[in-house]
Amino acid sequence: MYKHTGSRGSGAPGWVLQRITGLLLVIVVIGHYFVMHADPASGHTYAAVLERMHHPLWKMFDLTFITVGLWHGLNGTWGIFRDYKMKPAVSLTIYGVIILSGIAFWVLGVNTILSF
Amino acid sequence: MIKHQYDVVIIGAGGAGLRAALEIPEGFSCAVLSKVFPTRSHTGAAQGGIGAALGNEEEDSWEWHMFDTVKGSDYLGDQEATEIMAKDAIRAIIELEHMGMPFSRTPEGKIAQRRFGGHTRPEKPDDPDSKRVAVRRSCYSADRTGHVMLHTLYENCIKQKVHFFSEFFVTDLIMSGKSCAGVVAMDVATSEVHVFHAKAVMLATGGYGRVFRITSNAHVGTGDGFSFVYNNGLPLQDMEFVQFHPTGLWKLGILISEAARGEGGILLNNKGERFMERYAPTVKDLAPRDMVSRAIITEIREGRGFKGSDGTFYVHLDVSHLPKEVLNDKLPEITGFARTYLGVEPTREPIPVQPTAHYAMGGIPTTVDAEVTRDKKNTKVPGLYAAGEAACVSVHGANRLGTNSLLDLIVFGRRGGKAIAKFIKGAEFALLPEDAADRTLERIDHLMNSKGKEKVGPLRTELQERMMEKVGVFRNKKDLTEMTSEIKSLRERYREVSIDDKGKIFNTDLVEAIELGNLIDTAEPIIYGALVREESRGAHSREDFPKRDDKKWLKHTLVYKTDGKPKVDYKPVSITRFQPKERKY
Amino acid sequence: MKVTLRIQRYNPERDSEPYYQEFIVEAGDEKERILDLLHQVKWKFDGTLTFRRSCAHGVCGSDGIRINGRNRLACSTLLRDVNYRKPIVIEPLPSIPIIKDLIVDMSDFYRKYEAVKPYMVNNSPPPEHERYQSNDDAEKLFESAKCILCACCTTSCPSSWSDDNYIGPAALLKAYRFVFDTRDEAADERLDAVDTPDGIWRCHTIFNCVEACPKEINLTWHISQLKKRLTEREM
Amino acid sequence: MAYQPKPPDGWLKTNLRYYKHPGSWAWILHRITGLGLTAYIFVHIYALTTLTQGPKAFDDEMKLFSTPVFKVLEWLLFSLVLYHAFNGVRIVLVDWANGAKYHKKILTVVYGLGVVLFIGMGILMFREPIANMFASLK
Numbered sequence A: 001m002y003k004h005t006g007s008r009g010s011g012a013p014g015w016v017l018q019r020i021t022g023l024l025l026v027i028v029v030i031g032h033y034f035v036m037h038a039d040p041a042s043g044h045t046y047a048a049v050l051e052r053m054h055h056p057l058w059k060m061f062d063l064t065f066i067t068v069g070l071w072h073g074l075n076g077t078w079g080i081f082r083d084y085k086m087k088p089a090v091s092l093t094i095y096g097v098i099i100l101s102g103i104a105f106w107v108l109g110v111n112t113i114l115s116f
Numbered sequence B: 001m002i003k004h005q006y007d008v009v010i011i012g013a014g015g016a017g018l019r020a021a022l023e024i025p026e027g028f029s030c031a032v033l034s035k036v037f038p039t040r041s042h043t044g045a046a047q048g049g050i051g052a053a054l055g056n057e058e059e060d061s062w063e064w065h066m067f068d069t070v071k072g073s074d075y076l077g078d079q080e081a082t083e084i085m086a087k088d089a090i091r092a093i094i095e096l097e098h099m100g101m102p103f104s105r106t107p108e109g110k111i112a113q114r115r116f117g118g119h120t121r122p123e124k125p126d127d128p129d130s131k132r133v134a135v136r137r138s139c140y141s142a143d144r145t146g147h148v149m150l151h152t153l154y155e156n157c158i159k160q161k162v163h164f165f166s167e168f169f170v171t172d173l174i175m176s177g178k179s180c181a182g183v184v185a186m187d188v189a190t191s192e193v194h195v196f197h198a199k200a201v202m203l204a205t206g207g208y209g210r211v212f213r214i215t216s217n218a219h220v221g222t223g224d225g226f227s228f229v230y231n232n233g234l235p236l237q238d239m240e241f242v243q244f245h246p247t248g249l250w251k252l253g254i255l256i257s258e259a260a261r262g263e264g265g266i267l268l269n270n271k272g273e274r275f276m277e278r279y280a281p282t283v284k285d286l287a288p289r290d291m292v293s294r295a296i297i298t299e300i301r302e303g304r305g306f307k308g309s310d311g312t313f314y315v316h317l318d319v320s321h322l323p324k325e326v327l328n329d330k331l332p333e334i335t336g337f338a339r340t341y342l343g344v345e346p347t348r349e350p351i352p353v354q355p356t357a358h359y360a361m362g363g364i365p366t367t368v369d370a371e372v373t374r375d376k377k378n379t380k381v382p383g384l385y386a387a388g389e390a391a392c393v394s395v396h397g398a399n400r401l402g403t404n405s406l407l408d409l410i411v412f413g414r415r416g417g418k419a420i421a422k423f424i425k426g427a428e429f430a431l432l433p434e435d436a437a438d439r440t441l442e443r444i445d446h447l448m449n450s451k452g453k454e455k456v457g458p459l460r461t462e463l464q465e466r467m468m469e470k471v472g473v474f475r476n477k478k479d480l481t482e483m484t485s486e487i488k489s490l491r492e493r494y495r496e497v498s499i500d501d502k503g504k505i506f507n508t509d510l511v512e513a514i515e516l517g518n519l520i521d522t523a524e525p526i527i528y529g530a531l532v533r534e535e536s537r538g539a540h541s542r543e544d545f546p547k548r549d550d551k552k553w554l555k556h557t558l559v560y561k562t563d564g565k566p567k568v569d570y571k572p573v574s575i576t577r578f579q580p581k582e583r584k585y
Numbered sequence C: 001m002k003v004t005l006r007i008q009r010y011n012p013e014r015d016s017e018p019y020y021q022e023f024i025v026e027a028g029d030e031k032e033r034i035l036d037l038l039h040q041v042k043w044k045f046d047g048t049l050t051f052r053r054s055c056a057h058g059v060c061g062s063d064g065i066r067i068n069g070r071n072r073l074a075c076s077t078l079l080r081d082v083n084y085r086k087p088i089v090i091e092p093l094p095s096i097p098i099i100k101d102l103i104v105d106m107s108d109f110y111r112k113y114e115a116v117k118p119y120m121v122n123n124s125p126p127p128e129h130e131r132y133q134s135n136d137d138a139e140k141l142f143e144s145a146k147c148i149l150c151a152c153c154t155t156s157c158p159s160s161w162s163d164d165n166y167i168g169p170a171a172l173l174k175a176y177r178f179v180f181d182t183r184d185e186a187a188d189e190r191l192d193a194v195d196t197p198d199g200i201w202r203c204h205t206i207f208n209c210v211e212a213c214p215k216e217i218n219l220t221w222h223i224s225q226l227k228k229r230l231t232e233r234e235m
Numbered sequence D: 001m002a003y004q005p006k007p008p009d010g011w012l013k014t015n016l017r018y019y020k021h022p023g024s025w026a027w028i029l030h031r032i033t034g035l036g037l038t039a040y041i042f043v044h045i046y047a048l049t050t051l052t053q054g055p056k057a058f059d060d061e062m063k064l065f066s067t068p069v070f071k072v073l074e075w076l077l078f079s080l081v082l083y084h085a086f087n088g089v090r091i092v093l094v095d096w097a098n099g100a101k102y103h104k105k106i107l108t109v110v111y112g113l114g115v116v117l118f119i120g121m122g123i124l125m126f127r128e129p130i131a132n133m134f135a136s137l138k
Ligand SMILES: Cc1cc2nc3c(=O)[nH]c(=O)nc-3n(C[C@H](O)[C@H](O)[C@H](O)COP(=O)(O)OP(=O)(O)OC[C@H]3O[C@@H](n4cnc5c(N)ncnc54)[C@H](O)[C@@H]3O)c2cc1C
Pocket: B011, B012, B013, B014, B015, B016, B017, B033, B034, B035, B036, B038, B041, B042, B043, B044, B045, B046, B047, B048, B049, B050, B051, B145, B146, B168, B169, B170, B171, B204, B205, B206, B207, B216, B217, B218, B220, B224, B225, B255, B257, B358, B359, B387, B388, B389, B390, B402, B403, B404, B405, B406, B407, B409
């Protein structure tokens, strides 16, 4: 048997969360898309973005998007990697990269949103 | 050559072998050998059900069950054994249920039961002599009863950590003087020969359907167990009684369970007549198998069958009038077979059927505790046991009733297991002869090096076709006599068999060649038994002796192998409760 | 009617790599079983062709093989189920070690089956009669109890291809068979056995198993019931 | 055992060679789109950091993203989102709502709805060029 990287507990919470975040994302992502493209300006000019960003609800929306999206995407990615047999060192590295890059980009994104 | 020592070696992981294995107590070693992975054993093919007078659906009693079995056996079944089986049936089924077997259920949550051929009760329960009508006695799980039973038993063996040797092909028994000291087997994966030294050996190797061309039996049903016993100078009992099941799929022999008729299906000839009304006016299509098979062949012979594309004949089994739910819920598997293999839609069209070689009533003679006996005085062979289809207790006599075989497996498999458990506590290992494996090694060596011109496939087909023609549903002296010389010549030609595969790994070519030898060994006592028995009883129907003859023939036959013509001896039938009467339905 | 079989051959005593060999066989009509054609090859042309089989009508589970790229039983696949005008490609089950020709090493498959404790556990003293169970409860088990352990499903699952430790749909189905039996008392142990990194969560509802199952068992549905039961327990 | 069984082909080869029905395609696409979207989210977050560098930096960048090529790419990206989202819902239905019994029907709906929304989004995104096109026809 090879050793696993990651949680040794039940896989259930992660699995459920992946689905819940997915469902949340349906609303958030598609909503995001329509907002950005219903009026071409809204997503593509500094002024429009600025105006939206001053609204706390939109801030919340974007924060949710980043958090949920990153978690879902990276948990999903890790889920993919775990489907393949890897040497412990390889899997540990990948796991580390996923977690660190997740945190890094989350900080980056949050920083952008909160800078308004 | 690799040697093993086990207190118990069980050959065969069908219902009988597995049930016996469950009785071997902790602290004793037990090996179960099977030439196929356990759940691939033929018990898994059984469809219709397993009989017991639970009385869950309507009033029933073990005595009625016993009576039906004795009558079904055409009074050749030993009544002592039959009584044990009918009584123990109820406990045995409940036990299966407790082991986890998933049964179909009644609305109250009890095990559901349905009608089956030959199972009856007196119309007025208080008057045992009143007219008999069909009774719901067959416990079932849709039409996969054998499948779930086999799996349940195997699962319980895993739970008990029974030690299996899967894909080990047993080739011979080891006799040490008058007792059995073990078996010789070949590991199919490597062709390595193993010697299993044991205090007790049980043969649960199943039937020999593949002796015949049209059969419901698996390809591995090659009668190996019969051949081991026969070749070691021990007798085989009542081998002439071969059950032809009336409703095999035309050409293929795949079984359409009696459950189809139990649920209301009917047989029709080419005039659209429900011909069973003429042969068995009271129970009609639910008459016992031997009668229905004869009726079908008679209809065909008298020109009322259907002619198929290849010139062979069949009759129709019609279930199209049954409600869709019945077909889908109670008979899903067999309606599937008709669809898959013949392209017939049973909800609309009748299914073409013909009799198919199905079950061995005869076999290795045993006591009611599955101990193998060697003569008409029932002298036991120490250390050797047999159960299941390979054995002849005999509860089925001249004709087995549907659902009684699965029952036989778990009742006598268990009794055998218990008897072994008792035996091994006191017994020592019999001396293992030096030359135990020699016969096997020679046989393998001969086949691997033979340059003869005979091939397994064609030779086997020839045997199967001749047996079907001459030792089938109807028999007569002329055919049987011809067959005795046929079998001799087949045996000679078998010596000239060569095989293509000379390798060691998974040499199924070699396995099939050895199996062909076993088939020939098994066919011989069938032919000789049929030739000497000059009467018609149950499944054995002689055109030249169409009547049952209780004066001369209410006895079992025992056939022994000799260098020349096999020797035949006779054994009395145990009759306790029911005196022979004419068998009418 | 002539039909060409293109069979993957491999004899460990002779070959270092599997290769393909073509045989032209004679089929009566399009209702012939692939198994009968394989027998024809073995009995007429080449006795070294090696495969498992027993019942010949889809109830024993011996002869799971890959026919034209998908897992099926040789005995339940008729000519009319495949395109027989082109050579019919016959190979052993994928992603499982090959012993010889069409025979694969099933030991790992059986080990996973045993891992879910495939037997009923009920330590309360049994009643004198059967344990009652409603017909509805019984029928919940029937589909899963149909399984003949042919391995067509597990070896068709992409998750098993990428991770041979994945417990696989057949074992999960077996877990369902007992977890949902009202008479059983060991559901928790079985749920533990499947709730591992190589366990049930590696199932991504790909449905290859359902497509492959010769007994038409909807494995994915059964697995989904198990997942639900597990999440209810865990959360 | 005296011999070694032949190890099976690797996952990629097996995957390429095995028969594929709609369900297995759905999974392959879900995987690819999932990975694609995750990669995109990274790029997206990084690209938007220009917001912190003032209006000019951002608007310059947006000029690039407003070119027709990028617009079309964005539209195509939407197909990934749609596919992954709807198929994700299908997976959830399979997991939680007996969807395993009619997953193929759901799949048809998924594809159907996806195509409709994709075209709808296209019209929305390109309504100006489309309107212009029709105007020039007059
Ligand atoms: C299609 C069909 C339907 C049936 N339906 C019913 C029914 O509804 N009700 C009913 O009561 N009966 C039914 N029967 C009859 C019943 O199923 C069989 O008689 C019974 O299952 C035989 O069981 P067994 O344990 O004796 O042998 P099997 O189940 O045949 O098992 C034989 C075992 O012996 C092993 N073996 C054989 N030879 C060797 C060897 N040389 N070396 C090693 N191992 C060996 C095999 O591997 C196998 O494990 C049916 C039979 C058939 C064919």
